[in-house]
Amino acid sequence: MKIQIENITHQYDVHVLKDLNFILENHHSIAIIGVSGSGKSTLLRLMSGVEKPTIGDIYINDMSVRDPNHKKRVGFVFQNHNLFPHLTLKRNITLVLEKTRKIGKDQANAIAEKYLNLLHLSDQMKKKPNKVSGGQAQRASIARALSINPEFIFLDEPTASLDPILTYEVLTAVEELKDLGKEFIFVTHVLSFVRDFADYVIFMHDGQIREHGKPEILDYPKTYELKEFMKKVR
Numbered sequence: 001m002k003i004q005i006e007n008i009t010h011q012y013d014v015h016v017l018k019d020l021n022f023i024l025e026n027h028h029s030i031a032i033i034g035v036s037g038s039g040k041s042t043l044l045r046l047m048s049g050v051e052k053p054t055i056g057d058i059y060i061n062d063m064s065v066r067d068p069n070h071k072k073r074v075g076f077v078f079q080n081h082n083l084f085p086h087l088t089l090k091r092n093i094t095l096v097l098e099k100t101r102k103i104g105k106d107q108a109n110a111i112a113e114k115y116l117n118l119l120h121l122s123d124q125m126k127k128k129p130n131k132v133s134g135g136q137a138q139r140a141s142i143a144r145a146l147s148i149n150p151e152f153i154f155l156d157e158p159t160a161s162l163d164p165i166l167t168y169e170v171l172t173a174v175e176e177l178k179d180l181g182k183e184f185i186f187v188t189h190v191l192s193f194v195r196d197f198a199d200y201v202i203f204m205h206d207g208q209i210r211e212h213g214k215p216e217i218l219d220y221p222k223t224y225e226l227k228e229f230m231k232k233v234r
């Protein structure tokens, strides 16, 4: 994919991102890492179109994230699964397909089953989110993101609320999706996953992209900030 970040400044009460400029091409699985509060989730939300930048623009494969069509190309997986609690895992998916994509019932059922199978949930699809594990619910939310056939899958710390075993389960399931031909952009604290799955890494510090490169930058950090980060997370 091609990402162009042009003069991005984003502000809540304070400036969270400060005059970011960045171009990236020909990578398919991009990890954003950095300490808490460095602006990772904000950058991810801006790139996905979930939120609009205060100043500047971002182009993903030459389309502005401000273009209403951009959102249609995006599947987003949140920190917490965000499924409707009163619906089964399968209905959580078919409802989205029927309402937002105007897909008929039979086809929606077939698509939901396809992606729930892919995420190893064929025996759980009739259950509601509170009757499955956190890892299974998170995998269902990944199935839901995939079901709309997006070009880009954004994941914002998808394992933040999971224990190590469930984290492994979810991240292994994501790794199995590598051959689907989707573009992945994700925020994570799990560096083993970054090493295994990412083909490019963006390290953020204090609202800036401080260092970026192939995953090898984790082993050979150049900047003081990434060196310090790697000491603390090892």
Ligand SMILES: Nc1ncnc2c1ncn2[C@@H]1O[C@H](COP(=O)(O)OP(=O)(O)OP(=O)(O)O)[C@@H](O)[C@H]1O
Pocket: 012, 013, 016, 034, 035, 036, 037, 038, 039, 040, 041, 042, 043
């Ligand atoms: N909706 C919001 N309203 C106000 N301030 C916000 C909002 N979202 C984020 N912030 C602030 O922006 C800064 C960056 O937050 P962001 O969530 O992007 O960082 P992060 O690197 O993803 O952190 P974490 O790893 O803890 O999720 C923080 O100081 C945070 O408090």
